[in-house]
Amino acid sequence: MYIDESGDTIPLSQKGKKHLVLTGCIVDETDVRGIDEQLRAIKKKYYQKPDIEIKSNFLRYANPDLPHSSPIKLMSRAKYDELEAEVAEYLKQIPIELISIVIAKEDYWQQYPSQNPYKVAYMFLLERFQKYLAEKDALGICIIDPREGQVEKHYFGDEINELHESMRHSGREDGRLWSQCPNIIEKLLFSQSDKTAGIQLADLYCYPVFHIYEYDKQPDEYWRFQDITLPKLQRKNGRLDGIGLKYFPGPNKKALS
Numbered sequence: 461m462y463i464d465e466s467g468d469t470i471p472l473s474q475k476g477k478k479h480l481v482l483t484g485c486i487v488d489e490t491d492v493r494g495i496d497e498q499l500r501a502i503k504k505k506y507y508q509k510p511d512i513e514i515k516s517n518f519l520r521y522a523n524p525d526l527p528h529s530s531p532i533k534l535m536s537r538a539k540y541d542e543l544e545a546e547v548a549e550y551l552k553q554i555p556i557e558l559i560s561i562v563i564a565k566e567d568y569w570q571q572y573p574s575q576n577p578y579k580v581a582y583m584f585l586l587e588r589f590q591k592y593l594a595e596k597d598a599l600g601i602c603i604i605d606p607r608e609g610q611v612e613k614h615y616f617g618d619e620i621n622e623l624h625e626s627m628r629h630s631g632r633e634d635g636r637l638w639s640q641c642p643n644i645i646e647k648l649l650f651s652q653s654d655k656t657a658g659i660q661l662a663d664l665y666c667y668p669v670f671h672i673y674e675y676d677k678q679p680d681e682y683w684r685f686q687d688i689t690l691p692k693l694q695r696k697n698g699r700l701d702g703i704g705l706k707y708f709p710g711p712n713k714k715a716l717s
Contacts, residue, residue, distance in 0.1 A: 461486045461589050462658030463604040466670030469578050479673045480563040482581040483666035487556050495554050496657045506543050513654040516667035551688045558692040559588045560669045562707045582620055584706050586627050586641050593643035605659050606650040624648040665689045
């Protein structure tokens with residue numbers, strides 16, 4: 461499971477975002493090579509560099525009609541439209557599954573004023589990954605970009621790794637309860653997004669979830685969510701809420717299907 465976030469853990473009073481979204485992109489080991497080769501082919505086609513980084517904000521601002529800068533900026537609108545369509549089709553057809561955790565930061569801090577919302581998001585994410593692995597009688601590892609924040613990156617690896625290890629080996633820490641996660645093997649693995657295609661994929665799928673919550677949109681008002689991310693979110697007996705998408709705290713304010 462490759463993991464990335466959208467949003468931040470900055471207080472709203474300091475111009476932080478209203479939501480933090482943590483998304484896990486689950487890839488079967490037999491599919492890793494094919495998924496990576498397809499993405500590298502797209503990158504080479506448009507940039508002649510198969511190792512260039514493609515993330516959600518880079519891709520959106522690659523549009524030459526927008527004034528924003530982007531490391532993958534294109535000068536031709538026709539080529540941008542072609543790139544966006546090709547990336548969208550790629551994301552729709554590759555064999556992956558998603559789990560997204562949405563934390564409403566203001567409501568969260570009303571209940572847990574001293575707690576880091578990233579930690580509770582990671583706890584919910586790992587519990588759901590464990591359920592997925594147990595149902596398949598499989599083992600899994602987690603790979604994450606250990607930097608959080610949009611401008612100045614904040615390293616949080618040690619804090620999250622401690623939680624990861626506690627959840628693998630125990631069902632309790634400091635009085636808190638969670639599901640033990642024995643099917644998750646190895647310590648939490650760290651890799652920056654520019655070095656790992658899987659984390660770039662997690663980012664591309666994660667931002668659309670953040671977008672519909674942060675800007676209070678319905679699913680059909682943002683095509684990247686409706687067409688790309690929503691179909692990949694895990695379901696059980698047709699149920700999405702609480703399975704492939706967890707909103708916390710309180711009831712989910714959006715009707716998703």
